[in-house]
Amino acid sequence: MFALEASTIFTPTKILKDTYIIVSDGKVVKLTKTLPTNVDKIDSYESCIVAPGFVDIHTHGGFGVDIMYSCTNDIKKFIEKLPNTGVTSFVPSTVTDSFESLKRFSEKFSSIKYVKGSEVIGIHFEGPYINIEMAGAQSKDHIRCPSVEEVKVLSGFFNHIKKRVTLAPELEGGIDFIKALKGLNIITSIGHTCASYQQTIQAFSAGARLVTHIFNGMKPFHHREPGVVGAALNCPNVYAETILDLIHLHPATVELVYRCKGSKRMVLVTDAIAGAGLDDGTFKLGPMGIIVKDGISRLSDGTLAGSTLTMDKAVKNAVKIGIPLIKVLEMATLTPCKAMMVEGKGYIREGNDADLIVLDKNLNVISTYIKGEKFFSN
Numbered sequence: 561m562f563a564l565e566a567s568t569i570f571t572p573t574k575i576l577k578d579t580y581i582i583v584s585d586g587k588v589v590k591l592t593k594t595l596p597t598n599v600d601k602i603d604s605y606e607s608c609i610v611a612p613g614f615v616d617i618h619t620h621g622g623f624g625v626d627i628m629y630s631c632t633n634d635i636k637k638f639i640e641k642l643p644n645t646g647v648t649s650f651v652p653s654t655v656t657d658s659f660e661s662l663k664r665f666s667e668k669f670s671s672i673k674y675v676k677g678s679e680v681i682g683i684h685f686e687g688p689y690i691n692i693e694m695a696g697a698q699s700k701d702h703i704r705c706p707s708v709e710e711v712k713v714l715s716g717f718f719n720h721i722k723k724r725v726t727l728a729p730e731l732e733g734g735i736d737f738i739k740a741l742k743g744l745n746i747i748t749s750i751g752h753t754c755a756s757y758q759q760t761i762q763a764f765s766a767g768a769r770l771v772t773h774i775f776n777g778m779k780p781f782h783h784r785e786p787g788v789v790g791a792a793l794n795c796p797n798v799y800a801e802t803i804l805d806l807i808h809l810h811p812a813t814v815e816l817v818y819r820c821k822g823s824k825r826m827v828l829v830t831d832a833i834a835g836a837g838l839d840d841g842t843f844k845l846g847p848m849g850i851i852v853k854d855g856i857s858r859l860s861d862g863t864l865a866g867s868t869l870t871m872d873k874a875v876k877n878a879v880k881i882g883i884p885l886i887k888v889l890e891m892a893t894l895t896p897c898k899a900m901m902v903e904g905k906g907y908i909r910e911g912n913d914a915d916l917i918v919l920d921k922n923l924n925v926i927s928t929y930i931k932g933e934k935f936f937s938n
């Protein structure tokens with residue numbers, strides 16, 4: 561049993577001062593003003609902030625590793641390095657590919673065990689059931705109509721974690737697909753789509769609860785056809801992923817999303833590719849070649865292709881725009897957990913996993929604890 565002490569704790573929705581977080585067996589057991597006598601040690605961080613660890617629900621990789629196509633050893637390295645950016649749990653994302661390829665990935669990834677690092681709390685199949693017109697960096701060759709049978713097979717590899725599929729709901733059978741997935745306890749997210757406002761509302765009514773990188777991979781907002789953007793901003797219960805690299809979205813657009821969704825429904829994600837956390841260079845996003853220049857990740861034709869963002873940078877960017885830190889931290893911790901229906905994480909309270917990060921006053925990650933174990937200390 562140990563105590564963690566810092567000047568300010570963001571739970572993230574409340575600010576606590578002069579409080580010890582008592583950790584035992586990987587869990588937060590107590591938040592207290594008086595130090596219990598039986599603690600073994602105190603990790604003390606002066607002039608620092610403690611918050612829940614960041615939760616990234618949309619990433620394709622980083623540090624030179626592509627989650628879908630790299631070998632098991634490289635994926636392990638990625639998982640080990642993620643805590644350096646404050647990420648204590650994450651949801652890996654696939655890209656559009658053949659069923660065989662997705663199956664191979666699922667088999668490989670689900671067999672990775674006992675890696676010390678960030679925790680995998682879900683799996684995100686980004687496609688292949690998307691609109692070819694909004695493919696973005698997704699390979700057009702394997703885009704197809706939704707198949708519940710395929711999803712059943714693929715999700716079967718991930719029994720103990722949350723599952724999510726990004727779908728263009730206007731595809732044939734799209735709405736029935738959402739209902740079927742809901743019945744299987746699989747989350748549907750709307751993205752890479754040309755859906756109209758009406759079609760999106762129908763998709764939300766059928767059970768879709770999330771929008772994949774709002775504004776990107778969908779039609780722009782039009783006053784006579786507000787589309788996915790209008791529906792997402794209008795429907796209070798829907799979560800909206802936001803890529804906060806200040807490249808995918810203008811700061812004013814981020815502000816607009818924040819004003820409409822608030823910290824309880826706006827989710828910070830990276831959508832990071834292998835080039836994240838590295839210098840400029842050439843990488844792969846699934847089968848697609850990518851060039852990263854000045855930190856911007858594009859296909860050879862100039863299409864934006866994921867990002868090189870890390871969660872700590874996303875948080876800094878959000879604060880730079882003027883969103884209050886307490887709200888930003890919620891959008892990087894608790895709200896992503898809620899969007900993915902993950903419990904016991906993203907909030908510092910008794911009984912929850914001791915996934916904690918320590919930030920200095922410039923929001924640099926100083927230390928990362930996952931289930932009470934220290935992984936990273938700057």
Ligand SMILES: [Zn+2]
Nearest residue numbers: 618653686831
């Ligand atoms: Zn993505």
